[in-house]
Ligand SMILES: Nc1ncnc2c1ncn2[C@@H]1O[C@H](COP(=O)(O)OP(=O)(O)O)[C@@H](O)[C@H]1O
């Protein structure tokens with residue numbers, strides 16, 4: 001160990017940390033990318049998850065599009081056009097898989113790292129702050145989600161289920177859906193203290209998956225519960241994707257986008273704040 | 282002065298874990314916190330490591346305030362918490378690589394440093410293995426190696442050898458000596474008096490969140506104990522029965538009662554033993570030994586360090 005040089009210590013007090021001190025934000029050093037890099041490193045040891053994350057929505061697409069599509073020939077969308085069932089359901093599957101992927105990454109994985117692996121404790125002993133951890137974990141969930149969504153879109157396009165050039169924006173939209181759900185999911189996870197609490201997540205996700213105008217248009221729901229459907233985040237994700245992939249573009253899409261952005265920002269701040277409260281005691 | 286604390290306090294709800302301690306750690310020394318479980322050592326270390334805000338008092342590390350400059354201070358620190366907290370999803374060398382990046386080192390810097398540190402931690406031949414199957418001693422060495430990735434000026438070690446077998450402890454002590462020789466300032470907590478004696482230039486004895494004594498190991502022993510101790514075990518349930526017979530024996534200044542033995546503090550162990558024999562006090566066993574920090578702790582608090 002004679003060669004171990006004890007020269008100048010590595011310090012990079014960043015301008016970002018100085019800036020964030022002026023705002024009521026949880027501390028961060030602008031180094032969230034290293035949290036992402038760490039996850040990518042760990043992921044190389046478990047790449048099988050990548051295959052399953054991609055395969056699931058594609059299986060859904062073919063079983064629903066081809067199976068149900070044979071029974072239901074066309075659907076009148078809320079935008080007023082008449083489309084084959086597979087074309088109708090593909091955007092909803094894209095939105096749901098963006099949600100599912102984000103929730104998986106930001107709940108199960110984060111819970112394990114937070115409560116068992118103590119990964120964040122060891123990160124907080126370095127210049128990294130709680131905000132870096134929240135942003136990094138959510139960013140990682142988005143990266144994975146973007147990969148799945150891109151693959152899904154390619155398959156859907158090849159199968160002739162994409163009808164508009166607006167569909168190019170479906171990928172960033174899927175990332176936005178991932179952001180909203182990853183952020184809220186991570187925030188919720190910081191309140192969980194046992195694996196049983198994950199039942200609440202399933203309880204929230206499953207009905208949303210089924211009833212967010214995913215498999216049939218909003219107009220088929222009884223008048224009295226439409227507002228409930230429209231209040232769920234997945235509804236806005238589905239509506240956004242459907243608008244883009246079918247080329248039914250209007251101001252409503254801006255509303256859906258805003259809803260998801262707000263959810264993502266609130267979730268990310270909440271998650272960072274909670275990590276600070278839990279670990280920096 | 283690398284660390285200075287004035288009236289440093291940490292409370293959890295109503296419970297006072299650290300009760301207004303004053304500490305100064307100088308550059309280049311190995312400084313110890315010696316105390317039993319629950320004394321407040323880890324709470325103190327976490328405050329110095331800038332991962333736990335102080336409830337009260339003043340704390341400066343490198344002259345900076347953790348509440349304001351936490352990330353900048355942590356960039357110059359190495360920290361080995363009581364639990365290893367290694368990244369078990371990564372391999373041994375990946376643990377070092379990614380940790381370097383958390384400190385803002387470049388990839389080249391990190392790789393070079395990691396190679397040196399693997400050698401230092403005697404883990405070069407395990408570098409591609411997952412962390413999980415490593416022995417306790419190896420994990421501890423990897424934790425220390427990881428905490429050195431940023432060339433810290435100050436290394437915090439919270440109970441570095443707790444839970445390790447004697448051989449692993451000696452390997453670890455040897456590594457820590459090397460660091461000390463290279464000029465790294467060490468702050469060590471321990472409830473092992475032999476560890477404190479071996480490693481620390483200066484230490485404070487901590488109990489119930491307070492500092493009860495401060496000095497070099499030699500210093501403390503001279504101040505709070507005698508040169509030697511005669512340990513007497515009797516064939517009886519209650520060693521208190523024998524206190525009277527032993528009190529006032531030659532060269533002795535004090536007798537302490539433990540559940541399983543009497544400790545006679547003396548300047549001359551042989552003279553004390555001979556006098557006991559002359560008095561007709563016949564214990565099952567008699568052991569004459571040097572005073573240790575354990576005796577200091579017993580004298581100061583009336584309790585033993587390890588129960
Ligand atoms: N996060 C916490 N919440 C409540 N009590 C705590 C917490 N951390 C430590 N304590 C209490 O503070 C006391 C001192 O703990 P600690 O600093 O870990 O002591 P040591 O490291 O000397 O064993 C203990 O009684 C412990 O139970």
Ligand SMILES: [Mg+2]
Nearest residue numbers: 322323363440
């Ligand atoms: Mg402790």
